[in-house]
Amino acid sequence: MAEPSPAPTRSNEPASTKATYFWGNRTKSCLCLILLFAVLLGFYSSPEAHHVQGRRESLTLSEGDGHLDSCRIPEVPRLLYPKAQLLKPLRVDVLVMTPWFAPVVWDGTFDSALLDVQFRNTTIGLTVFAIKKYVVFLRLFLETAEKYFMVGHKVIYYVFTDRPADVPQIALQDGRQVVVLHVGNYRRWQDISMHRMEMISNFSRRRFLREVDYLVCLYVDMKFSDHVGVEILAPLFGTLHPGFYAADRQSFTYERRPLSRAYIPRDEGDFYYAGGFFGGSVPEVYRLTTACHQAMTADQAQGIEAVWHDESHLNRYLLSHKPSKVLSPEYLWDEQMLQRPPLLRKLRYVAVPMNHTEIRSR
Amino acid sequence: MHCLRLALGLGFCLLLGITLCSLWMYVENWLLVSYIPYYLPCPEILSQYPQPKLLEQKPTELLTLTPWLAPIVSEGTFNAELLHHIYQPLNLTIGLTAFAVGNRYTRFVQHFLESAERFFMQGYRVHYYIFTHDPQAIPQVPLGPGRRLSVIPVPGPSQWEEASMRRMEAISVHIAKRAHREVDYLFCLDVDMAFRNPWGPETLGDLVAAIHPDYFTVPRHQFPYERRPVSTAFVADGEGDFYYGRAVFGGRVARVYEFTRGCHMGILADKANGIMAACQEESHLNRRFLSHKPSKVLSPEYLWDDRKPQPPSLKLIRFSTLNKDTARLRS
Numbered sequence: 001m002a003e004p005s006p007a008p009t010r011s012n013e014p015a016s017t018k019a020t021y022f023w024g025n026r027t028k029s030c031l032c033l034i035l036l037f038a039v040l041l042g043f044y045s046s047p048e049a050h051h052v053q054g055r056r057e058s059l060t061l062s063e064g065d066g067h068l069d070s071c072r073i074p075e076v077p078r079l080l081y082p083k084a085q086l087l088k089p090l091r092v093d094v095l096v097m098t099p100w101f102a103p104v105v106w107d108g109t110f111d112s113a114l115l116d117v118q119f120r121n122t123t124i125g126l127t128v129f130a131i132k133k134y135v136v137f138l139r140l141f142l143e144t145a146e147k148y149f150m151v152g153h154k155v156i157y158y159v160f161t162d163r164p165a166d167v168p169q170i171a172l173q174d175g176r177q178v179v180v181l182h183v184g185n186y187r188r189w190q191d192i193s194m195h196r197m198e199m200i201s202n203f204s205r206r207r208f209l210r211e212v213d214y215l216v217c218l219y220v221d222m223k224f225s226d227h228v229g230v231e232i233l234a235p236l237f238g239t240l241h242p243g244f245y246a247a248d249r250q251s252f253t254y255e256r257r258p259l260s261r262a263y264i265p266r267d268e269g270d271f272y273y274a275g276g277f278f279g280g281s282v283p284e285v286y287r288l289t290t291a292c293h294q295a296m297t298a299d300q301a302q303g304i305e306a307v308w309h310d311e312s313h314l315n316r317y318l319l320s321h322k323p324s325k326v327l328s329p330e331y332l333w334d335e336q337m338l339q340r341p342p343l344l345r346k347l348r349y350v351a352v353p354m355n356h357t358e359i360r361s362r
Numbered sequence: 363m364h365c366l367r368l369a370l371g372l373g374f375c376l377l378l379g380i381t382l383c384s385l386w387m388y389v390e391n392w393l394l395v396s397y398i399p400y401y402l403p404c405p406e407i408l409s410q411y412p413q414p415k416l417l418e419q420k421p422t423e424l425l426t427l428t429p430w431l432a433p434i435v436s437e438g439t440f441n442a443e444l445l446h447h448i449y450q451p452l453n454l455t456i457g458l459t460a461f462a463v464g465n466r467y468t469r470f471v472q473h474f475l476e477s478a479e480r481f482f483m484q485g486y487r488v489h490y491y492i493f494t495h496d497p498q499a500i501p502q503v504p505l506g507p508g509r510r511l512s513v514i515p516v517p518g519p520s521q522w523e524e525a526s527m528r529r530m531e532a533i534s535v536h537i538a539k540r541a542h543r544e545v546d547y548l549f550c551l552d553v554d555m556a557f558r559n560p561w562g563p564e565t566l567g568d569l570v571a572a573i574h575p576d577y578f579t580v581p582r583h584q585f586p587y588e589r590r591p592v593s594t595a596f597v598a599d600g601e602g603d604f605y606y607g608r609a610v611f612g613g614r615v616a617r618v619y620e621f622t623r624g625c626h627m628g629i630l631a632d633k634a635n636g637i638m639a640a641c642q643e644e645s646h647l648n649r650r651f652l653s654h655k656p657s658k659v660l661s662p663e664y665l666w667d668d669r670k671p672q673p674p675s676l677k678l679i680r681f682s683t684l685n686k687d688t689a690r691l692r693s
Contacts, residue, residue, distance in 0.1 A: 027370075034373045038380050075653050080600055081429070083582045086573065086661075087675060089425050095416050097426045099441035100448065101433040101564070101658070104416070111429035118430060118655070231431065240416070249413045270414055322448070325431070343417070 076117050093343050098270065098326060102234075106328045107345040110231045116152060119230040123154040125212035125282075127200055128220045130159055131185045131192045135166040137220045137352060142170045142178070144224035148348070153230065156212055160199055193275070194296050194310045201289035208282050215285040218349075219276035222332075226348040234325035236280035236288065238273035238318050242329040242338055247272070255312040260304050261295035262312040264319060273318050275311030277332045277349065280324075288317050411444050423675040424661055428603065434573075436661035437677035440564045446485070449563040455487040456566075457545030457615065459536070460553040461529055462492055463519050468499040470554045470684060475503040475511070481557035481680070489545055492553075493532055495519070527629055527643055534622040542615050549612030550622075551681070559680040567658030569617045571651050572610035572665040580605070588645040593637050594628035595645040597652060606651050608644035610665045610681065613657070624650050 090096070090108045097103055103110075126149065130138050142157065149155065154175040159167055162185040172178065183199055186192045200217060208215055214233050244252055249269040255262035279285060292313040299306060306312035330344055334351040424436050433439065458478065462468045471492060482488065490511040492500055495518035505511060516532055533550055541548060547566055577585055585605040587597035612618060625646045632639060632646075639645035666672075666682035 027366075031370070031373055034377050038377050076655060077653070078598070078601065084425060084429050084603060086425050086434070086578045086604065087423065089423070090427075093417070095414060097433055097439060098414050099411075099439075099444055101435075101440060103427050103431045103433065105431070109427050109429075110431050114430050245416050271416070 079117055081111055081114055100322050102324050102326050104326045104328055105231055112229055115230050123212045124150050125156045125158055125208055125215045127158045127217045129196050130161045130220050134220050135161060135163050139168045140223050141220055148224035149228050190309050197289045197292040197310055201286060201293050204282055204286035215282055216279035221352055221354055222349055223352050225350050226346045228348045232327055236284045236323045237325040237327060238323045239277035239327040239332045240329050241272045241274040242333050244272035245329050253308060254315055255306040259302060260306050261298050262306040262316040264316060273315050274332050275314050291317055411441055428659055430655050432657050432659055434659045434661055435564050436663055442562060445563045454546045455489060456483045457489045457541055457548040459491045459533055459550045462494040462553050463516060467553055468496055472501045473556055474553050477557040479506060482561050530622040530626040534619055534626055537615055537619040545615055548615045548618045552609035554684055555681055556684050557681050559678050561680050565660060567613055569613040569656045570658045571606040571656040572660040573662050574605045574607035575662040575665060575667045577605035578662050586641050587648060588639040593639050594631045595639040595649040597649055606648055607665045608647050
């Protein structure tokens with residue numbers, strides 16, 4: 001036998017009463033919710049929201065040819081500068097472009113004024129690790145950075161340290177700030193060096209992506225001695241190690257044991273890049289540091305440590321992910337260890353003399 | 363009750379409609395902005411290539427980098443095999459536009475396409491877009507695998523100037539309508555030219571310009587820029603990097619869209635002021651490249667005039683004018 005129809009009493013009620021019942025609280029709130037959703041969706045699909053999306057996406061987009069960085073080709077207002085002569089190469093003594101079209105940045109190959117205008121709305125992040133006794137280098141590092149590093153642009157110094165109280169107070173120019181990030185330390189200096197990759201990777205995702213456009217990752221036991229500007233900025237860049245710029249690939253101190261993830265065979269390799277100066281756009285630095293950290297973890301599981309630690313892994317990464325700019329040894333030099341050749345017209349970032357064993361010991 | 367159910371139903375439909383609309387706009391935008399990884403991955407199989415020599419002793423004859431650090435592409439500055447191994451796995455589709463508007467231009471199409479089939483982006487997917495007022499006049503040229511041709515009808519010209527001024531508009535409209543979905547990179551070339559030697563992935567870049575063969579040895583005050591301040595294409599004395607040719611430009615499809623749109627806006631503004639630039643579209647192209655500097659510059663090897671004697675600094679001419687007399691003999 002069929003069930004009685006639901007709520008039989010209701011069907012006997014007059015239509016008007018039913019109408020008022022229908023417009024009760026439940027239905028009103030339902031309709032309100034529908035309208036609210038409609039309004040929110042309408043807002044979401046508006047052009048402004050797409051602009052916001054576009055901005056975020058512009059940080060993940062990169063170029064196919066791996067060269068000029070901005071996703072929006074920046075408009076350059078009227079500027080007066082000497083014209084480039086097509087039949088007069090500026091530097092004939094050195095390679096100024098790699099076979100994959102990455103410029104090798106030497107003095108004389110670029111026009112700073114022009115590049116400054118192209119990069120005028122760019123914020124640059126600088127990461128530096130001052131763990132344990134290395135905090136003593138911070139004062140000179142930051143003071144010289146204020147004089148020479150990205151002058152005229154917005155800069156955020158990210159100082160990773162286990163001793164935040166020892167970070168010196170430096171007078172900063174407009175648009176520049178110091179952010180102190182408190183991190184733990186490791187017993188061995190090799191571990192500290194290797195964990196740089198992990199920390200940069202973590203903070204890239206958590207913080208840097210939102211705050212800066214480019215990241216420059218430097219060693220702290222150095223100082224700036226000449227202009228280091230936006231000519232270095234590219235989706236991914238590495239610096240030529242001063243000890244190996246003239247060497248053959250067989251003599252590069254790559255990791256040569258096939259067991260390690262940083263292994264590079266003797267007949268491979270473009271350059272030997274230095275671990276103390278690399279960088280790029282935040283997404284690319286994130287990828288690099290994550291890949292290096294994963295490779296180092298895998299090596300640790302195998303019980304092997306690459307011969308030059310994070311530098312070996314950096315070289316492995318830059319072999320398979322070719323940088324879009326390569327910085328000449330002007331950008332990383334050690335006057336105590338090397339004789340300065342005439343092809344180096346400027347020394348921009350140099351080692352500070354120190355007693356390694358004393359500093360590295362507890 | 364019936365009415366109220368209807369109202370609720372309509373409200374639901376409205377909600378659904380807006381959801382679908384915004385979903386479509388999101389997806390469309392996502393498709394427009396396709397991700398090409400900037401880094402150039404080098405597959406394991408390619409290990410044998412010579413190490414780059416940092417202390418280069420041989421003097422290079424041509425400048426290889428602009429002051430804003432954009433590469434200037436010429437023979438000897440790149441390793442073609444290395445670039446091929448880098449770009450091939452990216453599965454790129456390269457578009458090529460050519461305008462054959464007017465009877466004197468349709469007869470160049472055959473030779474243009476045949477030479478492109480031989481030399482342009484060998485081993486990549488290519489999509490030719492031939493814009494013409496007379497689709498019947500476009501010959502059937504056999505195309506290699508992965509290569510297609512589309513004929514885009516455009517209105518015929520009344521004067522040659524009129525046709526060349528509408529090119530920027532036609533390209534930007536075409537990109538917005540279909541090319542953004544079909545290709546990753548787009549080159550816009552003149553049709554009364556032919557490929558002579560390989561034109562490959564060394565030319566790919568975000569925004570690519572080519573140096574005009576008649577002006578690469580000439581100082582900037584002699585460039586045929588538009589010199590009347592009232593024009594939007596005005597370039598003052600003392601300004602200018604290179605004089606770029608209108609016959610070759612290209613880049614990532616989104617950049618080419620912005621570039622051609624910008625040029626078209628300039629042309630329209632001039633038209634409204636009753637002015638036509640000295641070298642028509644080329645003046646606007648040069649104005650735009652001055653303020654939006656190209657990320658890669660092609661040497662005159664990629665845009666040559668065969669009537670000029672080839673100088674020793676240009677090692678390999680890849681794309682040049684078709685000698686007009688030969689063309690007449692051919693037809």
